[in-house]
Amino acid sequence: MKKALIITYYWPPxxxxxVQRWLKFxxxxxxxxxxxxxxxxxxxxxxxxxxxxxxxxxxxxxxxxHPIWEPNSLLSLFGKKKGESAGFLNPKPSFLGKLLQYxxxxxxxxxxxxxxxxxxVKFLKNYLEEYKVDVVxxxxxxxxxxxxxxxxxQQLNIKWIADFRDPWTEIDYFHQLPLTKKAxxxxxxxxEEVLRSADAVLVVGNTMKENFSKFNSNVFTVTNGYDxxxxxxxxxxxxxxxxxxxxxxxxxxxxxxxxxxxxxxxxENKEFADDFELKLIGKVAISVNGDILKHGLSKNVHVLNYxxxxxxxxxxxxxxxxxxxxxxxxxxxxxxxxxIFEYLMAKRPILAIAPIDGDLAEILNIxxxxxxxxxxxxxxxxxSILDLYSDFKKxxxxxxxxxxxxxxxxxxxxxxxxxxNKITE
Numbered sequence: 001m002k003k004a005l006i007i008t009y010y011w012p013p014x015x016x017x018x019v020q021r022w023l024k025f026x027x028x029x030x031x032x033x034x035x036x037x038x039x040x041x042x043x044x045x046x047x048x049x050x051x052x053x054x055x056x057x058x059x060x061x062x063x064x065x066h067p068i069w070e071p072n073s074l075l076s077l078f079g080k081k082k083g084e085s086a087g088f089l090n091p092k093p094s095f096l097g098k099l100l101q102y103x104x105x106x107x108x109x110x111x112x113x114x115x116x117x118x119x120x121v122k123f124l125k126n127y128l129e130e131y132k133v134d135v136v137x138x139x140x141x142x143x144x145x146x147x148x149x150x151x152x153x154q155q156l157n158i159k160w161i162a163d164f165r166d167p168w169t170e171i172d173y174f175h176q177l178p179l180t181k182k183a184x185x186x187x188x189x190x191x192e193e194v195l196r197s198a199d200a201v202l203v204v205g206n207t208m209k210e211n212f213s214k215f216n217s218n219v220f221t222v223t224n225g226y227d228x229x230x231x232x233x234x235x236x237x238x239x240x241x242x243x244x245x246x247x248x249x250x251x252x253x254x255x256x257x258x259x260x261x262x263x264x265x266x267x268e269n270k271e272f273a274d275d276f277e278l279k280l281i282g283k284v285a286i287s288v289n290g291d292i293l294k295h296g297l298s299k300n301v302h303v304l305n306y307x308x309x310x311x312x313x314x315x316x317x318x319x320x321x322x323x324x325x326x327x328x329x330x331x332x333x334x335x336x337x338x339x340i341f342e343y344l345m346a347k348r349p350i351l352a353i354a355p356i357d358g359d360l361a362e363i364l365n366i367x368x369x370x371x372x373x374x375x376x377x378x379x380x381x382x383x384s385i386l387d388l389y390s391d392f393k394k395x396x397x398x399x400x401x402x403x404x405x406x407x408x409x410x411x412x413x414x415x416x417x418x419x420x421n422k423i424t425e
Contacts, residue, residue, distance in 0.1 A: 001035040003133040004420060007120070007145050009113060011040040012057055015050025015309065017224075017247065017338045021165055022139050024227055024409035025416055027056050032417035037133065039064040039124060041116065052308050056227075066123050068116040071108070098178070105177040109186050110168065113142040121151045128156055134424045135199075139163040141171070146194045153197055159424050162198040165224075167208055170331040172252055199423045202416070205359035207334030218423070222415050223363075224338040225407040226345040228313060235317045241272070241392045243351070244279040244319035246312055246339050252327040254288045255353050257375065261382045263295035272389055276300050278323075281307050281315060316346035320397055321388055326354035328375050333358040341407045344369045349388060349399045353381070369401045 006026065010019040026036040036058075042065040057063075108114055128136075136158050138149035146162050153160045166172075168191040169184075179187070195201060195215035202222050203209050212219045266273040280288075280303045292301050307315065316322060322343045326335045333355045340363060343350050350370025354360045361372040373381045391397040405411065 001033045003035045005037045005133045005136045007039045007138045009142050012053040013049050013051050014046040015048035023056050025413050028410045028413035034417050037062045041068045050308050052310050102178050105179050106183040110143040113144040117147045120148045135159040137161045143168050159199050161200045163202040172327040172329045205334050205336045207359050225409045225412045226341040227409040238318050240277040241275040242277045242319045243321045243323050245323040247282045249288050250285045251287045253325050255325050257378050259291045259295040322348050322350045324352035336360050344401050344404045367401045367404050
């Protein structure tokens with residue numbers, strides 16, 4: 001077996017989407033003659049804990065851990081709780097908060113986990129000099145993980161794959177950070193150095209592949225996916241006209257057009273108002289809650305801050321409609337939320353608000369998984385919701401997705417294994 005050293009900040013018992021990708025690759029690597037070794041943090045600050053994911057960690061794999069120092073007490077002063085996603089930065093910070101946001105943005109480059117780079121390189125260099133591995137793989141964000149891989153590549157000339165679960169300078173909240181021109185330049189310089197130095201680069205969508213191929217000829221699209229067996233069993237659906245959104249909904253993902261449309265329909269159609277239930281499963285920004293209240297939708301909305309992964313699947317399968325929202329940001333075309341693949345597995349109609357020419361729309365088109373409404377197309381959104389509701393009332397609200405087996409985690413792991421074999425021959 002070839003040995004692959006995976007460097008990741010997120011690892012069980014971390015919950016949320018960040019941990020899923022490499023946990024699942026590690027789960028299936030041995031089926032393709034790859035022996036995984038995981039390097040992760042000894043004392044992490046995870047925003048979400050999900051103990052159930054520990055069950056997916058293969059038996060007897062080697063897991064290396066090393067302490068990290070994170071400036072969490074400093075970050076929490078400007079409205080970013082310990083371990084919380086940068087997508088939830090306080091939109092109205094105090095003067096001190098603004099100052100600390102400025103410090104965070106311009107001195108913790110690429111991110112606040114930068115202090116783990118130097119000790120990790122020292123620790124892993126000693127390890128790799130004693131134990132042979134065929135390839136080092138780094139996954140970000142946090143993109144400081146790639147700086148560990150970069151330095152190991154420079155010092156040991158080892159084969160290295162950089163995996164981007166999200167973009168770096170094109171990530172949805174990058175434009176929100178109070179960055180100086182010097183800091184922006186440094187981000188771009190580090191990103192380009194990583195891309196040019198890696199033996200291969202993995203990305204989750206074709207737009208990112210197109211952008212990164214300017215710097216590296218070995219860029220491969222390996223999407224996220226689903227891991228459960230697709231069942232043909234009849235699932236008991238919600239009795240109400242339920243629309244379910246899984247995942248974070250921060251200020252950039254706040255679908256103001258949706259609230260306006262739903263408010264209109266609820267006002268105009270009492271039967272719809274009685275039947276309709278919107279489930280938001282995941283952290284919701286204050287501004288989102290405010291808009292829901294303002295549009296008179298509170299009695300129709302049920303918010304669950306976090307649900308364990310194994311329970312999320314049940315919510316998806318029981319929902320009448322699954323809702324996908326892409327952040328309305330400059331990089332929207334390239335955003336593919338990881339939940340789309342599990343939505344497809346649930347075999348329920350997907351309603352997405354996203355660019356109609358984006359990567360997510362392409363996936364929905366090739367799988368016949370649902371429909372995409374553009375950010376400003378209010379008429380189409382209203383018509384689509386009413387059509388879905390009409391099918392619900394007639395008992396004909398179904399969908400027949402196709403070509404989704406290619407997104408099973410085992411198939412995707414096979415693809416990664418082939419890339420590893422290619423660059424280590």
